[in-house]
Amino acid sequence: MKGIEEMTPAQIVAELDKYIIGQEKAKKSVAIALRNRIRRSRLDDDIRDEVMPRNIIMIGPTGVGKTEIARRLAKLARAPFIKVEATKFTEVGYVGRDVESMVRDLLSSAISMVKQDMKSGVEDEAKKATEEQLLDLLLPGTGKRPSKPSVHPNKPGGVQLGTISISPQGIKASSTPPMEIQSQEIPQVEEKNQEEEDKRKESKEHLREVFRKKLHDGELEDRVIEVQVSKQSNPMVEIMAGGQMDGMGMDMGGMLSGIFGGGKKNRKVTVKQARELLLQENIERLIDSDNAIEEARELTQNMGIIFIDEIDKIAVRRGTGGGQDVSREGVQRDILPIVEGSTVNTRHGIIDTSHILFIAAGAFSMSKPSDLIPELQGRFPLRVELEDLDAEAFKSILTAPRNALTKQYQALMATEGVELEFDEESIIRLAEIAAEVNRSSENIGARRLYTIMELLLEELSFDACDRKGEKVQIDKAYVNQRLANVVEDKDLSRYIL
Ligand SMILES: Nc1ncnc2c1ncn2[C@@H]1O[C@H](COP(=O)(O)OP(=O)(O)OP(=O)(O)O)[C@@H](O)[C@H]1O
Ligand SMILES: [Mg+2]
Numbered sequence: 001m002k003g004i005e006e007m008t009p010a011q012i013v014a015e016l017d018k019y020i021i022g023q024e025k026a027k028k029s030v031a032i033a034l035r036n037r038i039r040r041s042r043l044d045d046d047i048r049d050e051v052m053p054r055n056i057i058m059i060g061p062t063g064v065g066k067t068e069i070a071r072r073l074a075k076l077a078r079a080p081f082i083k084v085e086a087t088k089f090t091e092v093g094y095v096g097r098d099v100e101s102m103v104r105d106l107l108s109s110a111i112s113m114v115k116q117d118m119k120s121g122v123e124d125e126a127k128k129a130t131e132e133q134l135l136d137l138l139l140p141g142t143g144k145r146p147s148k149p150s151v152h153p154n155k156p157g158g159v160q161l162g163t164i165s166i167s168p169q170g171i172k173a174s175s176t177p178p179m180e181i182q183s184q185e186i187p188q189v190e191e192k193n194q195e196e197e198d199k200r201k202e203s204k205e206h207l208r209e210v211f212r213k214k215l216h217d218g219e220l221e222d223r224v225i226e227v228q229v230s231k232q233s234n235p236m237v238e239i240m241a242g243g244q245m246d247g248m249g250m251d252m253g254g255m256l257s258g259i260f261g262g263g264k265k266n267r268k269v270t271v272k273q274a275r276e277l278l279l280q281e282n283i284e285r286l287i288d289s290d291n292a293i294e295e296a297r298e299l300t301q302n303m304g305i306i307f308i309d310e311i312d313k314i315a316v317r318r319g320t321g322g323g324q325d326v327s328r329e330g331v332q333r334d335i336l337p338i339v340e341g342s343t344v345n346t347r348h349g350i351i352d353t354s355h356i357l358f359i360a361a362g363a364f365s366m367s368k369p370s371d372l373i374p375e376l377q378g379r380f381p382l383r384v385e386l387e388d389l390d391a392e393a394f395k396s397i398l399t400a401p402r403n404a405l406t407k408q409y410q411a412l413m414a415t416e417g418v419e420l421e422f423d424e425e426s427i428i429r430l431a432e433i434a435a436e437v438n439r440s441s442e443n444i445g446a447r448r449l450y451t452i453m454e455l456l457l458e459e460l461s462f463d464a465c466d467r468k469g470e471k472v473q474i475d476k477a478y479v480n481q482r483l484a485n486v487v488e489d490k491d492l493s494r495y496i497l
Helices: 009-017 024-041 066-077 086-090 096-138 179-184 190-216 235-241 243-248 252-259 271-286 289-303 323-340 374-379 391-399 405-414 424-440 447-456 458-466 476-488 490-496
Strands: 056-059 081-085 163-167 170-174 224-230 264-270 305-309 343-346 349-352 357-362 382-385 419-422 471-474
Touching (some): 009 024, 024 382, 066 081, 086 323, 096 190, 096 224, 096 271, 096 305, 096 323, 264 271, 424 490, 447 476
Parallel strands (some): 056 357, 056 382
């Protein structure tokens, strides 16, 4: 696949086609919005800042792919992405400026994205460092670092507990040797000792290599060693520092965890667990956090996508009025500056929201986009409607997307050694049933397929463990047998599907 930079809107749509069936208009507009950002990034500085994103409102019933399109687009573009429900801000207890939290969340998601990327760059180095540390722990004193000798040469298997201390500054392996050993090893005079020293060194190196091999072969996985790791951050601190304090533009979480102990702690763990712990800490250490944050800020400001779901629920129909409506309109007014472009304080610096792409979505069954306050409407100039999904669409959704449900169940069953096959007729029948149930009870779009597939395969899921080696063929008869009663009985289907 080409980099997103080179992709034309048509190619972006083709990529989305791999996951989303139908909804051509919506796919087209998001592809254009994405391409426009790339175009913008190629402009000269002075004009670039003038080009604002064309925000989109997606209108369509539930379960027809609104969220899915936005999510896939973000993934494709490698853009930071978050989804918020507009109604969340109308809940009691939310104060106006809390809508800014969506920008902070976007930045957080960008930071983890960037760090994830950087991770793969430092993984090899971190793995190497981890292995050396494990060897230091298993065989204190055999490391390259000039640590004091601590393993007695006459005790080649002499494994001791060592400690590793990990601090934000780096990781030190310190093998604190018991005193007696040290005193035995006080260098005794001169040349002869040089020879002995060499030998000793050699045997240590040899021992280390032996253990390295054992480590590679997984022979030491269950051995217990002691590592010093930074304490898990205190959940109370997270609660206290989260939310409001974030807006103060400083790292309250860090400060508080400093006060309430975010120190180090000795833990006795198996080699296997130690490797995980050390690897994580090594990766953290090797990643340049400041760079990551800087890059994440850039990415957030220029490529970020905020998906505001349930926007229709904060629209207020003309002529009505009352408490709820006041708060809904309030939320619209609160959101407005963020969508228009303003600056938001975060603990990692200021974020300018001018070029963040906003995609709003809603069913708009009770209200219309024109019920939004005019200023907000103006900020979402693109409107696209998504179509209701019919049996034909369901048929494709069941089989075509990369992550299609039938493929998911096949993969799940394969882990039990059960081969699952669906014939064409069974798929057609399943799609018909889904469309039928959506018509007769509630229309929940493609989500209906989940409930139907779950019921269809309930029995098999339950006893697959005992059916290793079997091949299970799902045909029309099987579908009817499992589902027909439920579908015929409206009340039952309301309950079960
Ligand atoms: N057109 C489609 N093609 C493939 N899969 C789809 C399609 N529409 C929906 N789905 C699947 O159905 C599920 C629900 O879709 P999605 O979350 O996009 O719904 P939505 O339109 O955002 O609904 P809501 O209004 O309830 O938020 C997803 O798991 C998605 O994979
Ligand atoms: Mg959704």
